[in-house]
Amino acid sequence: MSRVATPRIGPTAAVISLVVGGAVAVTGAGMLLSAFLAELGDGAHVLPFAVGGLLSLLAGLGGVALARTRRRASTALNPYSGFAAVTLAWVVAAGVGSAPLLITGTFDNPINAYFEAMSGFTTTGATLIENYNQPDVVFLWRSIMQWLGGIGIVVLVVAIAPVSGTGFQRVFYAETSGVTSERLTPRIIDTAKILAGVYLALTLAAFLIFDATGMNAFEALNHTMTTISTGGFSTEPASIAAFDSVGVEIAAIVFMILAGINFAFYWRAIKGRDLMPQLSEVRLYLSILAMATTAVTISVLIAGDIEGIGESIRESAFAVVSLTTGTGFVTADFDLWNTFSRILLLSLMFVGACAGSASGGLKVIRVSMLLKSSQQEIERQLRPNAVQVLRVGGRTFSEDARRAVLGFFLLYVIVYALGSVAMGATGVDPITAISGAATTLNIVGPGLGEIGATDSFGAIPEGGRVVGTLLMLIGRLEIFTVVALFAPLFRIRRGMI
């Protein structure tokens, strides 16, 4: 045996080394890709990305190789090390991704660069860049970070979590089901390939459409990557508003909506399988978007925020879709609209799009389960002995799933409230603190007040950026993954009261 020749590592270290190594390798490959693409553009500052990309790729592959020295590593995975590995993968990827942003001089402060990279990989889209006079490679790298983050979370949620047999299944699936009952394919790698295929197909389609509606190739490429990942980084300080084109806006709306749909749904459609598990979620998702657009349109018309019904529908639909899917593109300054639409948009951030997409928020399926459960609870006050089954979209959920989704909601609100208080402690005004916590936890991007539609996160003090970074990470990994890492801390307090 070759045991003498290769280093021996424990099962936990192997998993972490595999996952983090993989993430670093992919990050490195993405860096090389952005260097390559930028070479076709202005070619400035390409070197740090090429070298950094190469180093990251090698380091990452080294990590993967190290993990491979231990066979069957992943079968021995316990939930804690699984959560730790995935969290670390995002943390390290953001760390690696922030390095070239520092070297090119885009940021002086490591905290800012790290915030930008975390906002990229989590597909949030909150930015600290105020000067958009940056080399092409920087914009490409921001877009690629989001694009990779988007496919990363989709693969994790749809392909890896259902078959992992660990706590992930609970985190992502016990409550959303839909996918768990039937694994898409027996092997993770096959599912991942199909998902990547759908992702690439959507990317290609969006690129062609954006290109056709008036963006140049560079703009189309960047916006394509940040649309499909529901990310929201733009090459323009004014975001999509800069193009001032109805064609571009409609194309962006369509692809944001498509990107917010469960990728398992596409997979089923392609394979000719029963669409039902996801179909009801998609239907509800579309009706939420339609109803919210109607409500915002009416309020904007009544309050006189926008002239003309056509214009009102256009701006309202864009804002609703952008915030619900957690993309964060902007065409109109919704922060100047009436309070009703602002609070409604803030609430929509929490709804999010479908589970199994790259969007943030609670996800539509969970929201519909919560609404159904609350209706049942009201009935239970009237008929305490009635037996109730939680049934959403023709699917039956166990009492355990009900508890899980209620527990998820509870944790979500607690983390949000703590996030708001922490954000408030950094010295911004209350509405900025409240919306800042909402927009980062829900993976959206823009908020209200000082971080409104036309502002960056520049007005948030350094402490608030750290809080924002943390909330993006917690929100991206659906609360439990990150919070469970702190479980040992809670255990110490046991038995106090």
Next chain:
Amino acid sequence: MLLAALLALLGDGREMLAFVPCGVVVIALGLAGIAVARLRGRGTANLSAYLGFAAVTLAWVAAAAVGTIPLLLSGTFDSPVNAFFEAMSGFTTTGATLIDDFSQPDVVLLWRSVMQWLGGIGIVVLVVAIAPVSGTGMQRLFYAETTGVASERLTPRIIDTAKILAGVYLTLTAAAFLAYAIAGMTPFDALNHTMTTVATGGFSTRAESIAGFDSTAIEIAVVFFMVLAGVNYAFYWRAIKGKSLMPQLSEVRVYLLLLGLATAAVTVSVLIADDVGGFWQSLLDSAFSVTTIVTGTGYVTADFDAWNTFARVAILVLMFVGACAGSSSGGMKVIRVWLLLKTARQEVERQLQPTAVHVLRMGGRPFSEDARRAVLSFFLLYVLVYVLGAIAMAATGVDAITAISASASTLNIVGPGLGEIGATDNFGAIPEGGRIVAAVLMLIGRLEIFTVVALMAPLFRVRRGLV
């Protein structure tokens, strides 16, 4: 009402006449109503849950409607909406006011205080005495998830329990009155503030609230009695009866711990960020604000809306916590919050050990999985109503922070909020539509969400099968 008139007779006696005939008529009607119910015999014995909820909700609505009349007749308000808002704020013990001009006849100020005082004992009796033995959905509502009073019904008969509670309430009132009078209030001020303190209401006889007295002694006395008023009345009852204090003792302990920790945090933030005049002043202002917000009283000594954002957002969050179950305070109540935190921790553990069995416990007492579902669902409904309330409030045209905090302040039965309804403002800046939303939220919050929301259950049934 007659009580208010009688007390006003001792004061300036202005506009008193408006109250006397009204009071007589209302008492007559009320007695007639009870008599009708008695005629049916066994009326409460087989009360369906729906009727029970409807009766309780109607009781509050009718009381507020009746309470509105003298406020209109005395000329305090021109608009019935405003008068109804004020009366609802009174009977729900919220304390949000629309009165700008506090040079009102004594009888009006007294009537506001009496409304709160009655509302306070009303909710305490409902929650602690009636709900556990009513055998209707009310039992689930107040007890399935909370204190476990239900398990060994306080006394076989509601009326006995109610008498003891009224005794405790009166004792607290008398003690507060003496303390306030000694601390320097005039008897009239002391009487009014006593009633609104013990009821965790918050109406004051002065525009600046407790700050109007500018007296440290008064502030300390008020903090002390607010804290006492936020304790579960079942706890006092148990102490008097010499029963085991345990189910409530752990809640009281968490409640005091919460007040202590929150005061410490706000004090530190105020010392760092705001200049309110030295350590002791910071501590006193912070303790006062935290206590008034947590207990849902709503008195004001310092303009906390001018403090740093940490303190303001923390105050907003504290509104949702509230004081102990079985007190007249608002919010979700300490025991529910504590059970929620425990459940949250257990959910986190469950991610790591999916097969482990967790039992929800408080004060050594286990709660069923059904109780867990009930408290989680209560939380869900609470947040849903709050969000809808905030959106509805926003639709009436106030700014974002005012909408968010007004919905919180009314649903949680507090009184003041942030922004246009900050510590030194009243609800005058809220447009008429917003006042209606606020009145509804106060009612929903006072009756712990389900009572009122369940009345709309038939509406939800229509939508069944839609998605």
